[in-house]
Amino acid sequence: MISELEQFRNETLAEGLVKAIRRYDGRPVSIMEVCGTHTMAISRYGIRELLPPNVRLISGPGCPVCVTPSFYLKSALELCRRENTIVATFGDMMRIPYKGVSLLTEKALGRDIRMVYSPLDSLDIARQHPDKTVIFLSVGFETTVPVTAIAVLEAAQQGLDNFMILSANKTIPAAMHLLSSDPEVAVDGFLYPGHVSAVIGSGLYEELAKAYGIPGAVTGFDPADILGSILYVLEQIRDKKATVANLYSMVVQPGGNPIARGKIDEVFEPSDAVWRGLGQIPGSGLRLREKYRAFDAWGLINGSVEERDEEAGGCRCGDILKGKCLPSDCKLFGKICTPETPVGSCMVSSEGTCAAYYRYQ
Protein backbone atom coordinates (compact mmCIF):
# COMPACT_ATOMS: atom_id res chain seq x y z
CA MET A 1 0.00 0.00 0.00
CA ILE A 2 2.77 2.45 0.94
CA SER A 3 4.36 2.02 -2.51
CA GLU A 4 1.05 2.98 -4.15
CA LEU A 5 0.69 6.02 -1.89
CA GLU A 6 4.27 7.09 -2.66
CA GLN A 7 3.50 7.14 -6.38
CA PHE A 8 1.32 10.21 -5.84
CA ARG A 9 4.62 12.01 -5.21
CA ASN A 10 6.27 10.55 -8.33
CA GLU A 11 8.27 13.21 -10.18
CA THR A 12 7.67 11.87 -13.70
CA LEU A 13 3.93 11.76 -13.17
CA ALA A 14 3.93 15.31 -11.76
CA GLU A 15 6.02 16.55 -14.72
CA GLY A 16 3.59 14.97 -17.19
CA LEU A 17 0.65 16.65 -15.46
CA VAL A 18 2.40 20.05 -15.43
CA LYS A 19 3.16 19.73 -19.18
CA ALA A 20 -0.49 18.94 -19.87
CA ILE A 21 -1.63 21.90 -17.72
CA ARG A 22 0.71 24.22 -19.64
CA ARG A 23 -1.00 23.21 -22.87
CA TYR A 24 -4.19 24.93 -21.63
CA ASP A 25 -4.73 27.88 -23.97
CA GLY A 26 -8.24 28.94 -22.95
CA ARG A 27 -9.48 32.03 -21.14
CA PRO A 28 -7.80 33.02 -17.84
CA VAL A 29 -9.29 31.05 -14.95
CA SER A 30 -9.27 31.11 -11.16
CA ILE A 31 -9.45 27.81 -9.31
CA MET A 32 -10.12 27.90 -5.58
CA GLU A 33 -8.85 25.35 -3.07
CA VAL A 34 -11.23 25.14 -0.13
CA CYS A 35 -9.00 23.37 2.36
CA GLY A 36 -6.19 24.76 4.47
CA THR A 37 -4.20 21.56 4.12
CA HIS A 38 -4.39 22.01 0.33
CA THR A 39 -3.27 25.64 0.71
CA MET A 40 -0.24 24.44 2.63
CA ALA A 41 0.55 21.63 0.15
CA ILE A 42 0.23 23.99 -2.86
CA SER A 43 2.68 26.40 -1.26
CA ARG A 44 5.06 23.70 -0.01
CA TYR A 45 5.34 21.98 -3.40
CA GLY A 46 5.59 25.30 -5.28
CA ILE A 47 2.61 24.37 -7.46
CA ARG A 48 1.56 27.98 -8.09
CA GLU A 49 4.92 28.71 -9.77
CA LEU A 50 4.51 25.72 -12.11
CA LEU A 51 1.25 26.96 -13.61
CA PRO A 52 0.90 29.08 -16.75
CA PRO A 53 -0.14 32.75 -16.31
CA ASN A 54 -3.72 32.03 -17.41
CA VAL A 55 -4.29 29.60 -14.50
CA ARG A 56 -4.58 31.25 -11.07
CA LEU A 57 -5.02 29.43 -7.77
CA ILE A 58 -6.87 31.25 -5.00
CA SER A 59 -7.32 30.12 -1.41
CA GLY A 60 -10.77 29.84 0.14
CA PRO A 61 -11.99 29.80 3.75
CA GLY A 62 -10.69 26.31 4.49
CA CYS A 63 -8.74 26.88 7.69
CA PRO A 64 -11.05 26.56 10.73
CA VAL A 65 -8.88 28.77 12.93
CA CYS A 66 -8.81 31.48 10.25
CA VAL A 67 -12.61 31.67 9.98
CA THR A 68 -13.17 31.69 13.75
CA PRO A 69 -14.64 35.11 14.62
CA SER A 70 -13.06 37.37 17.22
CA PHE A 71 -15.96 37.01 19.68
CA TYR A 72 -15.16 33.30 19.99
CA LEU A 73 -11.63 34.08 21.06
CA LYS A 74 -12.89 36.75 23.44
CA SER A 75 -15.17 34.09 24.98
CA ALA A 76 -12.34 31.55 25.23
CA LEU A 77 -10.17 34.13 27.00
CA GLU A 78 -13.03 34.87 29.41
CA LEU A 79 -13.41 31.15 30.19
CA CYS A 80 -9.69 30.56 30.79
CA ARG A 81 -9.81 33.24 33.53
CA ARG A 82 -12.55 31.42 35.47
CA GLU A 83 -11.75 29.77 38.78
CA ASN A 84 -11.00 26.02 38.71
CA THR A 85 -11.03 25.85 34.93
CA ILE A 86 -8.73 24.10 32.48
CA VAL A 87 -8.97 25.08 28.82
CA ALA A 88 -7.91 22.39 26.34
CA THR A 89 -7.22 23.46 22.77
CA PHE A 90 -5.62 22.53 19.47
CA GLY A 91 -2.23 24.24 19.20
CA ASP A 92 -3.02 26.69 16.43
CA MET A 93 -5.70 28.45 18.52
CA MET A 94 -3.05 29.46 21.05
CA ARG A 95 -1.56 32.40 19.21
CA ILE A 96 -4.58 34.18 17.72
CA PRO A 97 -4.38 37.73 19.01
CA TYR A 98 -7.43 39.52 20.40
CA LYS A 99 -6.62 43.12 21.24
CA GLY A 100 -3.04 42.19 22.02
CA VAL A 101 -3.95 39.18 24.17
CA SER A 102 -3.93 35.49 23.25
CA LEU A 103 -4.32 32.15 25.00
CA LEU A 104 -0.53 31.95 24.94
CA THR A 105 -0.11 35.23 26.83
CA GLU A 106 -2.78 34.06 29.32
CA LYS A 107 -0.90 30.78 29.78
CA ALA A 108 2.24 32.79 30.52
CA LEU A 109 0.25 34.57 33.25
CA GLY A 110 -0.45 31.20 34.87
CA ARG A 111 -3.86 30.22 33.46
CA ASP A 112 -4.27 26.48 33.02
CA ILE A 113 -4.38 26.12 29.23
CA ARG A 114 -3.31 22.86 27.65
CA MET A 115 -2.63 21.88 24.07
CA VAL A 116 -4.24 18.61 22.97
CA TYR A 117 -3.93 16.52 19.82
CA SER A 118 -7.48 15.20 20.04
CA PRO A 119 -10.77 16.11 21.79
CA LEU A 120 -10.47 12.64 23.37
CA ASP A 121 -7.31 13.82 25.18
CA SER A 122 -9.34 16.53 26.94
CA LEU A 123 -11.59 13.78 28.34
CA ASP A 124 -8.53 12.24 30.00
CA ILE A 125 -7.70 15.63 31.54
CA ALA A 126 -11.28 15.85 32.89
CA ARG A 127 -10.92 12.37 34.45
CA GLN A 128 -7.63 13.36 36.08
CA HIS A 129 -9.07 16.63 37.49
CA PRO A 130 -12.58 15.92 38.81
CA ASP A 131 -12.43 19.14 40.87
CA LYS A 132 -12.03 21.36 37.79
CA THR A 133 -14.11 22.14 34.72
CA VAL A 134 -12.31 21.15 31.53
CA ILE A 135 -13.43 23.14 28.48
CA PHE A 136 -12.37 21.95 25.02
CA LEU A 137 -12.22 24.70 22.38
CA SER A 138 -14.06 22.88 19.63
CA VAL A 139 -13.10 24.40 16.29
CA GLY A 140 -13.01 22.51 13.02
CA PHE A 141 -15.00 21.28 10.06
CA GLU A 142 -16.66 17.92 9.43
CA THR A 143 -13.35 16.02 9.67
CA THR A 144 -12.93 16.99 13.33
CA VAL A 145 -16.56 17.19 14.47
CA PRO A 146 -17.21 13.40 14.63
CA VAL A 147 -14.23 13.02 16.99
CA THR A 148 -15.65 15.77 19.24
CA ALA A 149 -19.04 14.02 19.05
CA ILE A 150 -17.44 10.78 20.28
CA ALA A 151 -15.88 12.72 23.18
CA VAL A 152 -19.27 14.22 24.17
CA LEU A 153 -21.00 10.81 23.92
CA GLU A 154 -18.27 9.20 26.03
CA ALA A 155 -18.58 11.96 28.65
CA ALA A 156 -22.36 11.48 28.73
CA GLN A 157 -22.07 7.69 29.06
CA GLN A 158 -19.51 7.94 31.86
CA GLY A 159 -21.26 10.76 33.72
CA LEU A 160 -18.22 12.99 33.29
CA ASP A 161 -19.95 16.23 34.21
CA ASN A 162 -16.82 18.39 34.46
CA PHE A 163 -16.21 18.23 30.69
CA MET A 164 -17.60 20.88 28.33
CA ILE A 165 -17.00 22.15 24.82
CA LEU A 166 -17.15 25.65 23.32
CA SER A 167 -18.29 24.94 19.78
CA ALA A 168 -17.26 27.07 16.83
CA ASN A 169 -17.65 24.07 14.54
CA LYS A 170 -18.70 24.78 11.00
CA THR A 171 -19.86 22.87 7.96
CA ILE A 172 -18.43 23.32 4.48
CA PRO A 173 -21.47 23.00 2.14
CA ALA A 174 -23.19 26.27 3.19
CA ALA A 175 -19.94 28.20 2.65
CA MET A 176 -19.54 26.54 -0.77
CA HIS A 177 -23.00 27.77 -1.78
CA LEU A 178 -22.12 31.28 -0.63
CA LEU A 179 -18.80 31.33 -2.52
CA SER A 180 -20.39 29.87 -5.66
CA SER A 181 -23.15 32.48 -5.73
CA ASP A 182 -21.16 35.58 -4.67
CA PRO A 183 -20.54 37.70 -7.80
CA GLU A 184 -17.54 39.29 -6.07
CA VAL A 185 -15.86 35.89 -5.82
CA ALA A 186 -15.01 34.96 -9.39
CA VAL A 187 -14.33 31.24 -9.15
CA ASP A 188 -14.21 29.06 -12.28
CA GLY A 189 -13.46 25.76 -10.54
CA PHE A 190 -13.04 24.19 -7.12
CA LEU A 191 -10.55 21.79 -5.55
CA TYR A 192 -12.75 20.16 -2.93
CA PRO A 193 -11.39 19.19 0.50
CA GLY A 194 -10.20 15.60 0.77
CA HIS A 195 -10.66 14.81 4.44
CA VAL A 196 -13.88 16.75 4.99
CA SER A 197 -15.22 14.78 2.00
CA ALA A 198 -14.14 11.49 3.60
CA VAL A 199 -16.87 12.28 6.15
CA ILE A 200 -19.55 14.13 4.13
CA GLY A 201 -19.00 12.39 0.77
CA SER A 202 -18.60 13.72 -2.75
CA GLY A 203 -22.27 13.55 -3.78
CA LEU A 204 -23.30 17.04 -2.74
CA TYR A 205 -20.64 18.66 -4.95
CA GLU A 206 -22.54 17.33 -7.98
CA GLU A 207 -25.51 19.48 -6.88
CA LEU A 208 -23.24 22.52 -6.51
CA ALA A 209 -21.71 21.99 -9.95
CA LYS A 210 -25.19 21.66 -11.49
CA ALA A 211 -26.64 24.66 -9.65
CA TYR A 212 -23.81 27.08 -10.40
CA GLY A 213 -22.13 25.59 -13.48
CA ILE A 214 -18.76 25.39 -11.69
CA PRO A 215 -16.70 22.20 -12.16
CA GLY A 216 -14.52 20.72 -9.45
CA ALA A 217 -12.52 17.76 -8.21
CA VAL A 218 -12.26 16.10 -4.81
CA THR A 219 -8.58 15.64 -4.29
CA GLY A 220 -5.83 14.36 -2.01
CA PHE A 221 -2.74 16.20 -0.81
CA ASP A 222 0.24 15.02 -2.87
CA PRO A 223 1.56 16.84 -5.96
CA ALA A 224 -0.02 14.42 -8.47
CA ASP A 225 -3.39 14.64 -6.69
CA ILE A 226 -3.46 18.44 -6.84
CA LEU A 227 -2.00 18.78 -10.36
CA GLY A 228 -4.36 16.11 -11.72
CA SER A 229 -7.33 17.90 -10.20
CA ILE A 230 -6.27 21.25 -11.71
CA LEU A 231 -5.92 19.53 -15.08
CA TYR A 232 -9.36 17.91 -14.76
CA VAL A 233 -10.97 21.28 -13.95
CA LEU A 234 -9.20 22.94 -16.92
CA GLU A 235 -10.44 20.22 -19.28
CA GLN A 236 -13.98 20.76 -17.98
CA ILE A 237 -13.73 24.53 -18.56
CA ARG A 238 -12.28 23.98 -22.04
CA ASP A 239 -15.14 21.59 -22.92
CA LYS A 240 -17.76 23.91 -21.33
CA LYS A 241 -18.78 21.20 -18.86
CA ALA A 242 -19.35 21.38 -15.12
CA THR A 243 -19.01 17.96 -13.56
CA VAL A 244 -17.16 16.78 -10.46
CA ALA A 245 -14.44 14.13 -10.39
CA ASN A 246 -13.61 12.19 -7.27
CA LEU A 247 -9.83 11.81 -7.53
CA TYR A 248 -9.55 10.77 -3.87
CA SER A 249 -11.82 7.73 -4.01
CA MET A 250 -9.33 5.72 -1.93
CA VAL A 251 -10.90 7.42 1.11
CA VAL A 252 -13.90 9.37 -0.22
CA GLN A 253 -17.16 7.56 -1.01
CA PRO A 254 -20.10 9.35 -2.66
CA GLY A 255 -22.03 9.15 0.62
CA GLY A 256 -19.00 9.74 2.84
CA ASN A 257 -18.62 7.94 6.17
CA PRO A 258 -22.14 7.13 7.45
CA ILE A 259 -20.95 6.29 10.98
CA ALA A 260 -19.16 9.63 11.33
CA ARG A 261 -22.10 11.54 9.86
CA GLY A 262 -24.43 9.72 12.25
CA LYS A 263 -22.32 10.75 15.26
CA ILE A 264 -22.36 14.41 14.15
CA ASP A 265 -26.13 14.27 13.76
CA GLU A 266 -26.64 12.51 17.10
CA VAL A 267 -24.78 15.17 19.10
CA PHE A 268 -25.07 18.39 17.07
CA GLU A 269 -27.76 20.34 15.27
CA PRO A 270 -27.29 22.98 12.57
CA SER A 271 -27.19 26.62 13.66
CA ASP A 272 -26.32 29.95 12.11
CA ALA A 273 -22.65 30.81 12.37
CA VAL A 274 -20.42 33.84 11.90
CA TRP A 275 -17.40 33.19 9.68
CA ARG A 276 -14.55 35.60 9.88
CA GLY A 277 -14.43 37.44 6.57
CA LEU A 278 -17.66 35.92 5.24
CA GLY A 279 -20.10 37.14 7.91
CA GLN A 280 -23.06 35.13 9.12
CA ILE A 281 -23.97 32.08 7.02
CA PRO A 282 -27.35 30.55 7.92
CA GLY A 283 -27.20 26.87 8.89
CA SER A 284 -23.41 26.65 8.55
CA GLY A 285 -22.65 26.14 12.24
CA LEU A 286 -23.15 23.30 14.70
CA ARG A 287 -24.38 23.56 18.27
CA LEU A 288 -24.98 20.80 20.82
CA ARG A 289 -28.46 19.31 20.78
CA GLU A 290 -30.75 19.93 23.78
CA LYS A 291 -29.96 16.46 25.15
CA TYR A 292 -26.25 17.36 25.45
CA ARG A 293 -26.67 21.04 26.42
CA ALA A 294 -25.10 20.31 29.85
CA PHE A 295 -21.77 20.00 28.00
CA ASP A 296 -22.18 23.37 26.26
CA ALA A 297 -19.72 25.96 27.55
CA TRP A 298 -21.63 28.74 25.74
CA GLY A 299 -23.99 28.45 28.72
CA LEU A 300 -21.17 29.82 30.93
CA ILE A 301 -20.82 32.89 28.74
CA ASN A 302 -24.49 33.89 29.18
CA GLY A 303 -24.53 36.15 26.15
CA SER A 304 -22.02 38.44 27.84
CA VAL A 305 -19.97 38.50 24.63
CA GLU A 306 -21.54 40.22 21.65
CA GLU A 307 -21.52 37.99 18.54
CA ARG A 308 -19.42 40.25 16.35
CA ASP A 309 -16.30 39.81 14.36
CA GLU A 310 -13.84 42.67 14.54
CA GLU A 311 -10.90 42.72 12.21
CA ALA A 312 -7.68 44.32 13.35
CA GLY A 313 -7.00 47.69 11.70
CA GLY A 314 -5.72 47.33 8.15
CA CYS A 315 -5.95 43.51 8.17
CA ARG A 316 -7.43 42.09 4.95
CA CYS A 317 -8.03 38.51 6.14
CA GLY A 318 -11.70 38.84 5.15
CA ASP A 319 -10.96 39.60 1.49
CA ILE A 320 -8.20 36.98 1.43
CA LEU A 321 -10.59 34.28 2.70
CA LYS A 322 -12.95 35.11 -0.18
CA GLY A 323 -10.12 34.95 -2.70
CA LYS A 324 -10.70 38.63 -3.56
CA CYS A 325 -7.10 39.58 -2.93
CA LEU A 326 -3.74 37.94 -2.31
CA PRO A 327 -1.75 38.24 0.93
CA SER A 328 0.75 40.47 -0.89
CA ASP A 329 -2.08 42.98 -1.50
CA CYS A 330 -2.37 43.56 2.28
CA LYS A 331 -0.14 46.38 3.46
CA LEU A 332 0.52 44.60 6.78
CA PHE A 333 1.73 41.34 5.16
CA GLY A 334 5.33 40.50 5.87
CA LYS A 335 5.92 43.89 7.51
CA ILE A 336 4.15 44.06 10.86
CA CYS A 337 2.16 40.86 10.28
CA THR A 338 4.40 37.77 10.26
CA PRO A 339 4.04 34.25 11.73
CA GLU A 340 6.04 35.48 14.77
CA THR A 341 3.84 38.58 15.24
CA PRO A 342 0.50 37.75 13.59
CA VAL A 343 -2.11 40.50 13.30
CA GLY A 344 -4.78 38.50 11.48
CA SER A 345 -5.89 34.90 11.82
CA CYS A 346 -4.70 33.92 8.30
CA MET A 347 -1.14 34.41 9.57
CA VAL A 348 -1.60 32.49 12.84
CA SER A 349 -2.37 28.97 11.74
CA SER A 350 0.30 27.24 9.67
CA GLU A 351 -2.41 26.43 7.14
CA GLY A 352 -3.65 30.01 6.91
CA THR A 353 -3.23 31.54 3.46
CA CYS A 354 -0.90 34.34 4.65
CA ALA A 355 1.27 31.98 6.71
CA ALA A 356 1.62 29.58 3.77
CA TYR A 357 2.54 32.44 1.39
CA TYR A 358 4.96 33.94 3.90
CA ARG A 359 6.72 30.67 4.58
CA TYR A 360 7.16 29.37 1.07
CA GLN A 361 7.20 32.41 -1.25
Next chain:
Amino acid sequence: MCLAIPGEVTSVSGDRAVIDITGIRREVSIALVDRVNVGDYLLVHAGCAIAIIDKQEAVDTLELLHQLAGNIHD
Protein backbone atom coordinates in the same frame (compact mmCIF):
# COMPACT_ATOMS: atom_id res chain seq x y z
CA MET B 1 -6.56 21.34 10.87
CA CYS B 2 -8.02 18.55 8.73
CA LEU B 3 -4.63 16.91 8.40
CA ALA B 4 -4.88 13.12 8.42
CA ILE B 5 -2.19 10.50 8.03
CA PRO B 6 -2.20 6.87 6.87
CA GLY B 7 -1.11 4.09 9.21
CA GLU B 8 -1.12 0.29 9.09
CA VAL B 9 -3.16 -1.63 11.67
CA THR B 10 -1.01 -3.98 13.78
CA SER B 11 -3.64 -5.01 16.35
CA VAL B 12 -7.32 -4.45 17.12
CA SER B 13 -9.07 -4.47 20.50
CA GLY B 14 -12.70 -3.35 20.79
CA ASP B 15 -13.01 0.19 19.48
CA ARG B 16 -9.24 0.81 19.63
CA ALA B 17 -6.48 -0.25 17.26
CA VAL B 18 -2.72 0.10 17.30
CA ILE B 19 -1.35 1.51 14.06
CA ASP B 20 2.14 1.80 12.69
CA ILE B 21 2.96 5.16 11.09
CA THR B 22 6.41 4.93 9.49
CA GLY B 23 7.70 2.87 12.40
CA ILE B 24 5.94 4.80 15.18
CA ARG B 25 3.16 2.89 16.94
CA ARG B 26 0.13 4.66 18.31
CA GLU B 27 -3.24 3.63 19.69
CA VAL B 28 -6.21 5.21 17.88
CA SER B 29 -9.98 5.07 18.16
CA ILE B 30 -11.75 3.05 15.47
CA ALA B 31 -15.25 4.03 16.64
CA LEU B 32 -15.93 5.75 13.30
CA VAL B 33 -14.96 2.88 10.96
CA ASP B 34 -16.42 -0.56 10.38
CA ARG B 35 -14.74 -3.98 10.27
CA VAL B 36 -11.08 -3.08 10.80
CA ASN B 37 -8.56 -5.89 10.26
CA VAL B 38 -4.85 -6.21 10.94
CA GLY B 39 -3.01 -5.09 7.79
CA ASP B 40 -5.63 -2.48 6.84
CA TYR B 41 -4.47 1.08 6.26
CA LEU B 42 -6.43 3.69 8.17
CA LEU B 43 -6.61 7.42 7.63
CA VAL B 44 -6.17 8.95 11.10
CA HIS B 45 -7.23 12.42 12.20
CA ALA B 46 -7.03 13.74 15.79
CA GLY B 47 -6.47 10.28 17.27
CA CYS B 48 -9.37 8.73 15.41
CA ALA B 49 -9.62 6.74 12.15
CA ILE B 50 -11.99 8.48 9.73
CA ALA B 51 -11.64 6.05 6.80
CA ILE B 52 -10.15 2.75 5.70
CA ILE B 53 -7.93 3.39 2.68
CA ASP B 54 -9.00 1.40 -0.38
CA LYS B 55 -5.90 0.13 -2.19
CA GLN B 56 -7.70 -0.70 -5.44
CA GLU B 57 -9.13 2.83 -5.60
CA ALA B 58 -5.60 4.24 -5.11
CA VAL B 59 -4.36 2.11 -8.05
CA ASP B 60 -7.31 3.20 -10.23
CA THR B 61 -6.75 6.89 -9.40
CA LEU B 62 -3.05 6.60 -10.30
CA GLU B 63 -4.02 5.08 -13.64
CA LEU B 64 -6.46 7.94 -14.24
CA LEU B 65 -3.78 10.52 -13.38
CA HIS B 66 -1.36 8.87 -15.83
CA GLN B 67 -4.07 9.05 -18.49
CA LEU B 68 -4.69 12.73 -17.72
CA ALA B 69 -0.96 13.38 -18.02
CA GLY B 70 -0.91 11.62 -21.37
CA ASN B 71 1.64 9.11 -20.15
CA ILE B 72 -0.57 6.26 -21.28
CA HIS B 73 -1.78 6.12 -24.84
CA ASP B 74 -4.76 3.82 -25.35
